[in-house]
Amino acid sequence: MINSIFKKKIIEFDKVGHIFRKLRKRKKIIHCHGVFDLVHPGHIRHFDHCKTKADILVVSLTPDMHIKKGTYRPLIPQQMRANNLAALELVDYVIIDKNKFPHDIIKKIKPHLFAKGMEYFLQKNPLTVKEKKIVESLGGKMIFTPGDFVLSSTKIISENKISLKYEKLKVLMDTEKINFNELKKIINSLKDIKIHVFGDTIIDTTHNCEAIGGLHKTPTLSILKRNSIDYLGGASIVSVHFKNLSKNVELTTLTGDDKKGRFARKELLKKKVSLNNINEHSRPTTNKNSYLVDRHKLLKVDELVNSTILDKTIDVIAEKINKEKNKLIVFSDFRHGFFNKFTAKKFVKAIDKSCFKVADSQVASRWGNILDFKGFDLISCTEKEARYSLFEQDLPIRTLADELLKKSKTKNLILKLGHKGLISLNKKRKDYIVLDPFVEKLVDSNGAGDALLAYSSATLFKTKSLIISSIIGTLAASCKCEIEGNIAVSIKQIEAKIDEIEKILK
Structure with missing residues (x-):
């Protein structure tokens, strides 16, 4: 189970406005937002720089339902992503957003600073422009953290076979x-x-065979059937x-x-x-x-009537x-x-x-x-x-x-x-x-x-x-x-x- 100290860092979306209304009066707040599907050294450097600019670092993340980075993304479900961020000493609060874009969560937190990576400054993304307007309308300022060490979760995930099956199970059981x-x-x-x-x-019949060669005149594989086993199938x-x-x-x-x-x-x-x-x-x-040879399926032959x-x-x-x-x-x-x-x-x-x-x-x-x-x-x-x-x-x-x-x-x-x-x-x-x-x-x-x-x-x-x-x-x-x-x-x-x-x- 996630450490109770870390768990206390994760704030429910509906309680954000109330908590930060009080906190903002006493502390300087910096806000980061992203998917954070796989926390990597680039993220750590981003958070580290943010923490030098304010007293409180709050990180919000995009919920699973609004992530469109790939067919099977995110790799890590939202609760696990929140747990991972909460476990970082640099991070003070974590919020799972409910929306596709962070506009509402920015309005709830009203951060003094809203931070993004330098790559967003260089791209001139229209979404970033809108976020900047919202932050400034609330009296805050958008900053861009140094981009001397840039990594991509997407690139890491696509180039590596990552298994989190036990971690996903544990989070669900918790x-x-x-x-x-x-x-x-x-x-x-x-x-x-x-x-x-x-x-x-359905009766599934497995015919275990041995490959004994092929015909020379035609591209036909010749196999010898060793045994056949019937199994119940279907309903x-x-x-x-x-x-x-x-x-x-x-x-x-x-x-x-x-x-x-x-x-x-x-x-x-x-x-x-x-x-x-x-x-x-x-x-x-x-x-x-x-029909199988050394457990490799060569051919399927069905005997059936599909009419209603x-x-x-x-x-x-x-x-x-x-x-x-x-x-x-x-x-x-x-x-x-x-x-x-x-x-x-x-x-x-x-x-x-x-x-x-x-x-x-x-x-x-x-x-x-x-x-x-x-x-x-x-x-x-x-x-x-x-x-x-x-x-x-x-x-x-x-x-x-x-x-x-x-x-x-x-x-x-x-x-x-x-x-x-x-x-x-x-x-x-x-x-x-x-x-x-x-x-x-x-x-x-x-x-x-x-x-x-x-x-x-x-x-x-x-x-x-x-x-x-x-x-x-x-x-x-x-x-x-x-x-x-x-x-x-x-x-x-x-x-x-x-x-x-x-x-x-x-």
């Missing part, structure tokens, strides 16, 4: 006032949740993840009257998932085949949804016939108001639209799916999350960023929850999104905390990445991961 033992207790408290999963069943493996944390899991899905369908039903029976299986005569079980399910099937599913009360309802969307624009509308309408609604889009070979599930308690999707849904290719990731939260009318959003982790957002909170994966040895990332969905949504249903659910979901996804094949994560594996992280942070 914010929520939760420890590692409490995380374990929460995971073990989910066993009585009643869950009903709806979606396509079926999602339901098994849920079964590992709860006693009460039901699945409504479609499987064909074929070998893969029989495998799916047998596995689900073995895992004690309550199964509502629907069979359509002309629809085979969706089967996705991956029959009208009578839609009615059966809608009726099952409508009968559920006070349950966690999970729509696991893979777009292989179960969900589309028309069925989603009917299924969403059928959900009783007493239920906790979750929708997840994990479309691999097709296009989905997470906006088909509006007004849910939680939605999750990948960055790519979010961009498809919003027709936005270039927005920074936090702005993208803001837009998706707004358009979807969801209460909570988890945006999956692959190897970059996740960013979560709550309708009532202005700050972003940013977490990196805790994968020590990547074995197989296939199915990580399923683990994230199950553990995060069950935790959110239980605790109503997006921070805690994002942490537990990330831990589950990280555990899955360290397992070969699409196999459900157990509570014991997550507890072991928690122990591993706790040792590192001690």
Whole structure:
């Protein structure tokens, strides 16, 4: 936890005017403003020079939501940036601004001096000109600190691989006032949740092969198949993840009257998932085949029918949804016939108001639209799916999350960023929850999104905390990445991961 002395330096935005109104009468105040994504020697020299000009150095920083320096910036979330600045002896007060530009915060502080780096003097930036006018209108003066040592956070970040996964986790745990033992207790408290999963069943078949050469007349690779392994996928493996944390899991899905369908039903029976299986005569079980050589994926071959399910099937599913009360309802969307624009509308309408609604889009070979599930308690999707849904290719990731939260009318959003982790957002909170994966040895990332969905949504249903659910979901996804094949994560594996992280942070 951040030192209490440092913590006292961080002032809430709404209290700034009152505090500095009194302080300004007794002390000379100098004010600096910036992103400070990565505090470097250039910043230290800037602060050091500022401190020689006044009694009190106050530093305000741009909030995450208004930073447009790059798609995944800032690297360091705003609370961590504030903590870093507060830990500096040179800095007396730190404020996380609420606005894109520091105009309002300058008016609240009314500093005697407002300081910027010399590069801003040389650039003749119109934003700097406006800041100067505001400062001078309040009786203050703008100064520029010497620019003999200039560094760029952007340049440092782009040229170096920087990992702050444990620091980000610790800040979030401190914010929520939760420890590692409490995380374990929460995971073990989910066993009585009643869950009903709806979606396509997929059988993921891995064919392990050996490269034996190529044909001379055509550029064709020749491989020898050594073995094949079937794994549950789609909504079926999602339901098994849920079964590992709860006693009460039901699945409504479609499987064909074929070998893969029989495998799916047998596995689900073995895992004690309550199964509502629907069979359509002309629809085979969706089967996705991956051909690997030394764990390198050479080719994917799908056997499936993507046409929409029959009208009578839609009615059966809608009726099952409508009968559920006070349950966690999970729509696991893979777009292989179960969900589309028309069925989603009917299924969403059928959900009783007493239920906790979750929708997840994990479309691999097709296009989905997470906006088909509006007004849910939680939605999750990948960055790519979010961009498809919003027709936005270039927005920074936090702005993208803001837009998706707004358009979807969801209460909570988890945006999956692959190897970059996740960013979560709550309708009532202005700050972003940013977490990196805790994968020590990547074995197989296939199915990580399923683990994230199950553990995060069950935790959110239980605790109503997006921070805690994002942490537990990330831990589950990280555990899955360290397992070969699409196999459900157990509570014991997550507890072991928690122990591993706790040792590192001690």
